[in-house]
Amino acid sequence: MIEKFNNRRIYVIAAVAILLLSLPIFYIDTPYIMFILAQMNFYTLFAFGFNYLFGFTRQLFLAVGAFAGMGAYITGIILREGIMGPVEAIILATLLVGSLGYIVSTISVKRKLAVIFTGVFTLAITLVFTNLTMALVDITGGESGFRISNINLMADWLPNYVSYYYLSSAVLLFTTIISYHLLYNTKLGYAYKCILDDELSAELIGIDVQKVKTLTALFASALIGFSGSIYGLFSQLIAPSYFAFASVDLPVQLIVILGGKATLLGPYIGSAVITVLNELLRLLGPLTLLIYGITLLFLLAFFRNGIVEFLKRKFETWLF
């Protein structure tokens, strides 16, 4: 799908890339902010995966945290036991999580589960994952999890958080560019649009809806698993609470909804908003959670189509 505004879109991607790569210049001396920025990148990555699943193909996977956690646990356990090196472990974890997502998606498409049933089914996966990690203390370390030693996947002289910031930025930009190519230069973009509008008519004009959905689930889950395993190495502690529904799925869904479903810029904008909100509200002490919840209610009520959609309608229709 070649469109007239593709040049402008490339400029926006370039601007995002420059912003991502140059942000650390201002904060390189404050590890706390670098840590928050790296974490923001990881949440953007999770949101990218969830956006593909829910935004583009309407598969409500409420198991983002569980998929990321599986990636982290598989990588962490392999490294702790010294079975493989870090790169092989991450690849294995990615493949396993991707195939799990593929299986779940195939089941839900084949059984023609309604959106809400897919949601409950995957929510059950999340709860099974959380409870299993709590119960199997010998393997997973139970509620307190386990530590893995400092593994630096990039240059050794860089501090941990800077190295992981750049690693996640690189993955993020790579994903964005690939997605951009797929959505605007191939027929996949049309297929997604048709599926979003009406699945039955998409099937009628010859789109293999099942294939598009399951393959999307495969790659999106693999992305989530991959980011999850790097996230585990980055945080150096792998514990159930890091990947619980409330700490991954909720923020990720908010990021996608606030940023804008089925958009490329949405995850970036959404996760920036959520991160700033989190940091601002942190100062309020015990009231934080309450005000967070109320803010969410207001944002959902008035901004549920997303910020990108809002910008599109008000200013530039070509925004993606």
Next chain:
Amino acid sequence: MDLSYIVPALPSIILDGIALGLILSLISSGLTMIYGLGNVLNLAHGELLVLSTVTTAVLSQLIGLPVILSLFLGVTVTLLASAFLDKILLIPAYRLEGDDRTILGIYMTLAFAYALHSALITTFPNAYLTINVPIRVIEIGWVTLRMSQLITSLVSLAILVGLYLFLKKTWHGMAIRSLTQNEIGAMLVGIHIRRYRLMVFMIGGLLVSLAGFIRSIVATVGPESGIEFTILGLLVCITGGIRSISGTLVAGIIIGVIYTFLIAIIGSYLAYVLILVFVMILILVRPYGILGERW
């Protein structure tokens, strides 16, 4: 594994399970009715239960009001909260149709549950509600039963029968059922959908707060247990078939008994996992529940 210790405790476990199961039925019948009529999955349902028990506990322990009066006030607060949910909070969701409404409804109620949960847990972290009844033990042959379980089971069963009769026999109940089955048809014969939606939300709130009080006779209900009740209620809903009250009753008892039994054998984490796996298989094999109708 030596399981011989289970056998003498079996009647007690089963009765425990039935007591828990009937309470879950109370919770999820509200969930089912709200979903059937408003197409909104109310994920704040368990939090409403906690709201009523916390209100009661605070009023009766801190201020020293008589228990009956604080119970009454607890129900009132829950009813107000459910009316607020329906009339104010879910306005944006009701503007949408179908799946979009369900999804926005999930997020709105989840955010509400989150806000309510954090408000309750930071303001009243110690508001545990336990209602004491005189402990008596009944012996039938070699079986010993505790009085409190028997009372709670009977009371919840009575409430559920009352709900069933209300839905089957009264005009309002028939209106609610017809709206659930065919919304447009019901509107054509002059049934006011918004009024009945509010009514169903209030009934759900009433049932869930009663469930909270009944639960606090056999166990302690703390300010943090809302999410657990929401999820268990959701599982019962799915097992019973969404939109089916009789299915909810059966499913509640099944889930309650199995869950209690598994906790006694393999511990709570793994019991929870097994229940979840059971429900996942059920979604794939019988997505309309054990007694449910196709929807």
